[in-house]
Amino acid sequence: xxxxxxxxxxxxxxxxxxxxxxxxxxxxxxxxxxxxxxxxxxxxxxxxxxxxxxxxxxxxxxxxxxxxxxxxxxxxxxxxxxxxxxxxxxxxxxxxxxxxxxxxxxxxxxxxxxxxxxxxxxxxxxxxxxxxxxxxxxxxxxxxxxxxxxxxxxxxxxxxxxxxxxxxxxxxxxxxxxxxxxxxxxxxxxxxxxxxxxxxxxxxxxxxxxxxxxxxx
Amino acid sequence: xxxxxxxxxxxxxxxxxxxxxxxxxxxxxxxxxxxxxxxxxxxxxxxxxxxxxxxxxxxxxxxxxxxxxxxxxxxxxxxxxxxxxxxxxxxxxxxxxxxxxxxxxxxxxxxxxxxxxxxxxxxxxxxxxxxxxxxxxxxxxxxxxxxxxxxxxxxxxxxxxxxxxxxxxxxxxxxxxxxxxxxxxxxxxxxxxxxxxxxxxxxxxxxxxxx
Numbered sequence: 001x002x003x004x005x006x007x008x009x010x011x012x013x014x015x016x017x018x019x020x021x022x023x024x025x026x027x028x029x030x031x032x033x034x035x036x037x038x039x040x041x042x043x044x045x046x047x048x049x050x051x052x053x054x055x056x057x058x059x060x061x062x063x064x065x066x067x068x069x070x071x072x073x074x075x076x077x078x079x080x081x082x083x084x085x086x087x088x089x090x091x092x093x094x095x096x097x098x099x100x101x102x103x104x105x106x107x108x109x110x111x112x113x114x115x116x117x118x119x120x121x122x123x124x125x126x127x128x129x130x131x132x133x134x135x136x137x138x139x140x141x142x143x144x145x146x147x148x149x150x151x152x153x154x155x156x157x158x159x160x161x162x163x164x165x166x167x168x169x170x171x172x173x174x175x176x177x178x179x180x181x182x183x184x185x186x187x188x189x190x191x192x193x194x195x196x197x198x199x200x201x202x203x204x205x206x207x208x209x210x211x212x213x214x215x216x217x
Numbered sequence: 218x219x220x221x222x223x224x225x226x227x228x229x230x231x232x233x234x235x236x237x238x239x240x241x242x243x244x245x246x247x248x249x250x251x252x253x254x255x256x257x258x259x260x261x262x263x264x265x266x267x268x269x270x271x272x273x274x275x276x277x278x279x280x281x282x283x284x285x286x287x288x289x290x291x292x293x294x295x296x297x298x299x300x301x302x303x304x305x306x307x308x309x310x311x312x313x314x315x316x317x318x319x320x321x322x323x324x325x326x327x328x329x330x331x332x333x334x335x336x337x338x339x340x341x342x343x344x345x346x347x348x349x350x351x352x353x354x355x356x357x358x359x360x361x362x363x364x365x366x367x368x369x370x371x372x373x374x375x376x377x378x379x380x381x382x383x384x385x386x387x388x389x390x391x392x393x394x395x396x397x398x399x400x401x402x403x404x405x406x407x408x409x410x411x412x413x414x415x416x417x418x419x420x421x422x423x424x425x426x427x428x
Contacts (some may be wrong), residue, residue, distance in 0.1 A: 034277050044279070126325050127282035133322060175370040197317030197371060 009067040009154065011186055014146065018059035021142045023052060023135065031134035051131045055139070060111030062144050062190050067104045067154060067212070070097060086180035088209075093174030096163060100211035104151040104162075105184040108143045109192050109205035110136060118204070136204050144206060151210055160212040167208035168198070175199075181207055219250055220407030223259040230263030230333075233283030234292045236404045242291040254297035256335055260288055260295075264333030268416035278326065281415065285329035292332060308426045310392075311353040312363035315378065318371035323395060323415075327363065330415040331422060347374075347381040349354065354382065354389050358427055363418070364408075366395040374407035383407070390425045394418060 030034050033184055038044060056085040068083035079087050082103055088094075097103060114136060122129030144165070152162055169175040178198040187193070192205050200207065222245050229237040245255050245279050267284040270276045299306075310331055314321050321343045339357045341349055345364075354362050362382060366372040373395050382389060392410040393403050403411035410425050412418035 005307065032277070032279050034279060037278075047279075087410060122321065123323060125286065126322075126329065127279065127286055129325075130279060130282055130322055169368055195317070195319075199317070199319055203319060 010149065011064055011066045013120050013149065013189065014063040014065075014143075014150075016061040016063075016143065016146070018056050018061065021056075021059065021061060021139050022098050023138055024141065027138045027141055028134055031137050032131070048131060048135060051128060051135055054117075055114065055132050055135045057116045058111070058114040059136075059139060060113055061108070061139070061143050062111070063108035064185055064190060065104055065106035065147050065151060066184055067102050068184055069102055070100055070211075073097075076142065082180075083184060087181060088173070088177050090173045090177070092170075093166065093177070096166050096173075097209075097211045100163065100213040101160065102155075102212040104154075104210045104212060105181055105207075106144075106147050106151075106209070107109055107182070107185050107187060107190055107192060107205065107207045108140060108147065109130065109190055109200075110139060110143075111204075112202045114204055115202040140204060140206050148210070151212075155212045160216050161215045163211035163213065165208050165210055167206065178207060181209070219245065219248060219254075222248070223250075223255070223262075224269045225258035226255070227266070229264035230260060230284050230287045230291070231266050233280070233287050235287045237295065238287040238291040242294045246298075251304070252295040252302060253304040255291075255417035256295055256299065260291055260333060261335055264288055264330065267333075268330060268419055271414070272416045280328060280397045281330070285326070285333060288333045289329065298300065307335040307428055308360035308422065309339065309357055310361045310363050310422060311341060311357055311359040312365070313345030313350060313353075313376040314343040314367075315364045315371055316344055316346045317374060318366050318368065319343045320365075320395075323367070324363075324365040324396070326415045327365070327394065327412075327418045328417050334419045336419075336422060347378045350378050351381055351385055351387065354387050359389050361390045361392055361410075361421075361422055363392045363394070365393075366398065372397050372402065375408065379407050379420070383428045392418065392421060392425070 070082055072081040078091050079089045080094055080097050081087050118133055121132050155162055168177040175198040178194050193201050195201055222241055226241040229241055271281050274299050314324050328340055339353055341353055350362055364375045379391050390409040393408045394412045400411045410421040412421045
């Protein structure tokens, strides 16, 4: 179990200006499911470039993360207890946090303004909507990279390494665990809410964890 | 002359040339061709090619959307005429993303492909409760109810809708699709059809109606 000096880290809030977020074009191609060697790749780059300013001007990116200790593992319930307050349950999350002393819980959002704009875009022109949606998704990855960089620095200073990122709703981690995940953060300052089915509103939001475990000798 | 223009219209759809599709549609109407004939012999053959290329992985989702945009431009001209003429349609599909799910890109692509294949499609949008599916199926005299879901947590609601449709005695076929859906799941919940992508959805919808 973590020592007292390693136990907690205060919640970290990250704010970005829309213009400082990088866009990884290769990632946009991947999200669009277009092969990078597509014969009209240049034409697609042009189309993507045309929607980027419209997406960027509606971005209100915010993120926060908190590194918390893993306090107990309850094998009979496939449950992991974090920071004395949150319980994650399920075979997937239990297995993925095996050997971890901490978990970094995070939440990011691109904001409400983008959501309504994407909805409108989809109505007006599905191609534009699809391109804009994939560009927005690529911006979430840009924010994710920033969070991951900070968490990795914290971890490496303590000779810990990050497990792959993992989110409720994926690979056997029930979406209901958005609730305990949100309880580790201060979601009201992010203006992100869960609906009855535990989906995040705004839609272009990402939540999840990295496990932090000792580096191999 | 009609034949040549219809071929050009099909090609305009395949190429995703929206302006050309609009121009050719107007030319064909001016030349005296019925809207239904333009749909059947110009737009639908074009979208058939697009669907086939998509199935064969020769083109990708964004390219299907470009073709669909051209088709939509032509359909916008034809639809009022089709409605006025009471021309028979392939069938009516009521479609929505199920309750709790707010993803709609896949569903929207399916809608465009179905329209391109001559179906009348009523889009119920996202987060659609069973009552709304039932009401629309009745009011629109639907042949097919289509449901979409993106996550494992929402796909179970498809079964609720199918059970409600059956309980209410609605004689309608049901189709399901979305990332987590499998043929086995579709069978398990009693859906009449499953499609893994938009092109397959058109084939499946036609097969269900025997057209």
